[in-house]
Amino acid sequence: GAVVSQHPSWVICKSGTSVKIECRSLDFQATTMFWYRQFPKQSLMLMATSNEGSKATYEQGVEKDKFLINHASLTLSTLTVTSAHPEDSSFYICSAPVRGSGRNEQFFGPGTRLTVL
Amino acid sequence: GNSVTQMEGPVTLSEEAFLTINCTYTATGYPSLFWYVQYPGEGLQLLLKATKADDKGSNKGFEATYRKETTSFHLEKGSVQVSDSAVYFCALSEGGAQKLVFGQGTRLTINP
Numbered sequence: 001g002a003v004v005s006q007h008p009s010w011v012i013c014k015s016g017t018s019v020k021i022e023c024r025s026l027d028f029q030a031t032t033m034f035w036y037r038q039f040p041k042q043s044l045m046l047m048a049t050s051n052e053g054s055k056a057t058y059e060q061g062v063e064k065d066k067f068l069i070n071h072a073s074l075t076l077s078t079l080t081v082t083s084a085h086p087e088d089s090s091f092y093i094c095s096a097p098v099r100g101s102g103r104n105e106q107f108f109g110p111g112t113r114l115t116v117l
Numbered sequence: 118g119n120s121v122t123q124m125e126g127p128v129t130l131s132e133e134a135f136l137t138i139n140c141t142y143t144a145t146g147y148p149s150l151f152w153y154v155q156y157p158g159e160g161l162q163l164l165l166k167a168t169k170a171d172d173k174g175s176n177k178g179f180e181a182t183y184r185k186e187t188t189s190f191h192l193e194k195g196s197v198q199v200s201d202s203a204v205y206f207c208a209l210s211e212g213g214a215q216k217l218v219f220g221q222g223t224r225l226t227i228n229p
Contacts, residue, residue: 109160
């Protein structure tokens with residue numbers, strides 16, 4: 001099957017610092033990846049669509065300068081939370097679609113829990 | 118805009134009980150509908166899906182039927198097991214973009 005990994009699985013940082021989260025498709029290539037945010041006991045909210053070789057597409061209300069997305073290769077997308085604050089503490093999840101050979105499905109990473117002190 | 122509304126949890130059942138988790142949606146077009154499951158400590162996994170009206174998705178004993186007339190996609194299982202304990206998310210996507218809109222999730226606990 002298709003596997004998506006995320007690193008780190010959890011991170012604690014001080015307010016004002018930046019944190020980078022990696023999302024990798026391990027056994028397939030992904031020209032597109034999606035970044036979601038999940039608050040405790042709440043649903044996943046799509047933050048942005050990461051596009052390989054071009055700029056990310058952000059959902060309404062998501063600050064581009066706050067959440068920097070880079071999709072430098074067909075297997076890696078990164079989300080950098082810049083100048084993190086306690087309200088950025090959340091669970092961040094990425095996904096990547098697999099298409100072709102009769103498949104059209106998204107595969108999710110295990111998530112990264114960010115705690116900003 | 119598109120939205121998904123799920124039955125609020127948490128839901129607690131005994132093993133072998135019948136399960137229904139309600140899901141209704143609002144969409145401008147003809148979305149594909151999904152149920153995802155999140156086991157403790159793991160990422161979301163696709164449980165089942167339906168891409169057009171009257172389609173029935175099924176997997177691992179779970180079923181859901183795409184009902185356009187009631188804009189619903191309720192999840193059912195005839196006899197739950199302890200291993201079914203997880204959080205279940207109903208979701209939709211529209212068009213080819215594959216962006217998913219999720220419901221709020223329902224935490225299911227099955228007691229032996």
